[in-house]
Amino acid sequence: MKIEHNRKQTLLKVLGYVKRYWWFLLFSLLLCVLIVAATLYVPILTGQVIDLLPAAFQVNFDGILPLLLQIGVLIGFTAVAQWLMGLCNNRMTYATVRDIRRDAFRHIQRLPLSYLDSHPTGDLVSRIITDVDQFADGLLMGFTQLFSGVLTILGTLGFMYSVNWIIATAVVVITPLSLVVASFIAKRTYDMFALQSKTRGEQTALIDEMLTGQKVVRAFGMEDTVQERFDEINGRLQNASRRAIFFSSLTNPATRFVNSLVYACVGVAGALVCILGGPAVLTVGQLSAFLSYANQYTKPFNEISGVVTELQAALACAGRVFDMMEQPAETKSEDQIKLSQPSGAVELSDVSFSYVPERKLIQHLSLTVKPGQRVAIAGPTGCGKTTLINLLMRFYDVNDGKITLDGHCITDITRESLREGYGMVLQETWLKSGTIRENITMGKPDATDEEIIAAAKATHAHSFIRRLPKGYDTIITEDGGSLSQGEKQLLCITRVMLCLPPMLILDEATSSIDTRTEQHIQRAFETLMTGRTSFIVAHRLSTIQNANTILVMKDGNVIEQGSHDELLAQGGFYANLYNSQFAH
Secondary structure, three states, X not given: OHHHHHHHHHHHHHHHHHHHHHHHHHHHHHHHHHHHHHHHHHHHHHHHHHHOXXXXXXXXHHHHHHHHHHHHHHHXXXXXXXXXXXXXXXXXXXXXXXXXXXXXXXXHHHOOHHHHHOOOHXXXXXXXXXXXXXXXXXXXXXXXXXXXXXXXXXXXHHHHHHHOHHHHHHHHHHOHHHHHHHHHHHHXXXXXXXXXXXXXXXXXXXXXXXXXXXXXXXXXXXXXXXXXXXHHHHHHHHXXXXXXXXXXXOHXXXXXXXXXXXXXXXXXXXXXXXXXXXXXXXXXXXXXXXXXXXXXXXXXXXXXXXXXXXXXXXXXXXXXXXXXXXXXXXXXXXXXXXXXXXXXXXXXXXXXXXXEOOEOOEEEEEEEEOOOOEEEEEOOOOOOHXXXXXXXXXXXXXXXXXXXXXXEEHHHEOHHHHHHOEEEEOXXXXXXXXXXHHHHHHHOOOOOHHHHHHHHHHOOOHHHHHXXXXXXXXXXXXXXXXXXXXXXXXXXXXXXXXHOOOXXXXXXXXXXXXXXXXXXXXXXXXXXXXOOXXXXXXXXHHXXXXXXXXXXXXXXXXXXXXXXXXXXXXXXXXXXXXXHHHOO
């Protein structure tokens, strides 16, 4: 019952997108009516031509030629109308697909990081690319064949009853068997196509993961293990695809068998009526038209059964996309405050947070940071350093307690203005495909060349950029291309240097920089941090000795707090950590 409900909800959502292009739909329906009418009128003309052939060498050419001319005009009109209907259906389908893909991508931008962190990137990519493409194929087939099929069925019924109601009734009674067969198969293929889409997304996620980490895979000799995982998923995808395609492919031959049976019955019954005569007598031409109608009447059942199968796959794919789009986005409130230039006064009051309830991380943390103060956060791996940064930026919301900025609870501040107040440099570099200039100006697109060069010189990135083939106009890919890890991180630091935000977050910002360059960067950071509230996360304690306050975290709690000299004098956890790094 749950799957049926989801399918109906998905169909309603699809129709909601389609109705935006109702004029294409209306024009397509009008053309469809004209095409069906012309197609159904041709057998009548053909039957009249046959009746003008009473015997050998007795052809009424004067009557036949106008009929043939009419048939030719109708066929030409049908061809042009079908071409126009195809244009309308294509435009409507791919406009709908464009809107769904745009809204899905836009929704990803608003999803909380907790959802993105808990779902493989490859699976999300598969939903937006592969699933939407498959949905487009099913939707296009539906528009192309479903409307014309239904109208053809209704039209042929009318014509058949006008010719001979007895045989027409026999056709109507037998033909629905094909719909019963198609419906029986379609209901069972929806689950199979849903499993196929899910497994395909799992496979895409693995491929994305392995290609991204290929160096690590090879470094640890994990090729065979990864290949085994891929083969296992690929095998499940093969089985799911084979089952879905096999059962869906039963629809067409099953309905064709029923329709052939109908055609045979009409032929035999019509021949007997022509031979025996009676009150419902048929001419040979009428029988020919009737057989054409019987064939046209049953043919849409084959097409509709195929459409139904394709729609099952399309709805299964669309359901995965809409499932992601229904995930709650980051909330906004009309009365939230928009801070333009925060002073940088940050306070954490009894903050508790955990990613999963059963594993506690930060518990009852309180901290007061004054404007312009430099706060360093040190401690062993997994103690909550980066988590604290995520809370300050509202990538995650606290479970208990509150965080304030300039006296305002950060939940009362718009996320946009909160994050605009921070300049952030992470340990993991992130670049986009484009020029060096475009990567540097990401946070300030209207920056002048003088500002860009000044920021690059301040971070000592100007020298290596100048040596690139096209300097600041050199195009790089998202992985940085030929740039070293240190050069990529220099670009990220330059990006923040250009914006000069009122607050800074440096999360292992110099982890990929060599010692000599790090000294230059530290001097640049000294200039950048002057008068700005700064949070510095570092494993190398040599980089945080000049901080006003050092927070030493362990198991989510601040166990020591003070300046570098004060903490060394205490001889506690920080002193042991520092001495272990610099012991000779």
